[in-house]
Amino acid sequence: MKAKIIGVIIGIVFLTGAIAVAVQNQGAKDIALDGGKKGEVNFPHYLHQDTIGDCNVCHDLFPKTAGIIKDLKEQKKLKKKQVMKKTCIKCHKAKRDAGEKTGPIRCSKCHVK
Numbered sequence: 001m002k003a004k005i006i007g008v009i010i011g012i013v014f015l016t017g018a019i020a021v022a023v024q025n026q027g028a029k030d031i032a033l034d035g036g037k038k039g040e041v042n043f044p045h046y047l048h049q050d051t052i053g054d055c056n057v058c059h060d061l062f063p064k065t066a067g068i069i070k071d072l073k074e075q076k077k078l079k080k081k082q083v084m085k086k087t088c089i090k091c092h093k094a095k096r097d098a099g100e101k102t103g104p105i106r107c108s109k110c111h112v113k
């Protein structure tokens with residue numbers, strides 16, 4: 001009986017911990033995205049989480065999984081450059097036009113070889 005209660009308590013503690021970790025999974029701080037022939041794109045993930053706030057601005061288009069953009073492009077569920085145009089550059093241009101702090105728009109400012 002005692003062992004059972006302890007077991008349940010350990011179970012609850014473990015579960016609570018697992019939920020807390022799941023809620024806080026922000027992914028990597030910086031992510032190197034595959035940019036095809038144009039070269040890799042260094043993406044500051046936390047900087048965007050802090051400035052944008054809403055995860056879904058990006059993660060509506062692709063799930064919170066490492067390497068998913070490349071996978072979805074290979075499965076033809078995302079077009080080539082779709083994320084780049086519809087997410088990255090679209091927002092950077094909108095911010096620039098609004099006179100706000102923004103990110104790169106020129107190719108070589110994102111892609112490195």
Ligand code: HEC
Binds near residue numbers: 025033052054
């Ligand atoms: C400006 C766009 C953008 C925003 C906003 C954003 N993410 Fe991401 N996130 C990405 C990209 C890009 C990837 C990498 C996908 C890939 O590797 O194909 C990613 C990957 C992830 C991953 C997968 C693990 C990893 O490290 O690659 C997790 C988890 C994640 N994001 C969580 C979050 C959470 C939580 C928020 C909100 C607090 C958030 N993201 C906001 C763009 C964004």
Ligand code: HEC
Binds near residue numbers: 082
């Ligand atoms: C804000 C950052 C950014 C800028 C600026 C940018 N790119 Fe990209 N580019 C990306 C990201 C992220 C990807 C990978 C996701 C995708 O394909 O949508 C990518 C993917 C690509 C790909 C690979 C597509 C594939 O799947 O084979 C090419 C080619 C490319 N970009 C060319 C360009 C050219 C040309 C310019 C300038 C006119 C440019 N990029 C500007 C971020 C950027």
Ligand code: HEC
Binds near residue numbers: 047048
């Ligand atoms: C909803 C708006 C939004 C989206 C979507 C977005 N960005 Fe940005 N990005 C910003 C803003 C705002 C800044 C300037 C942040 C700052 O300097 O405080 C920025 C800055 C950057 C920088 C420069 C960071 C530095 O240290 O100067 C890079 C690189 C960048 N973004 C890449 C990307 C890529 C790649 C994507 C797509 C996967 C993307 N961004 C999607 C708003 C966005």
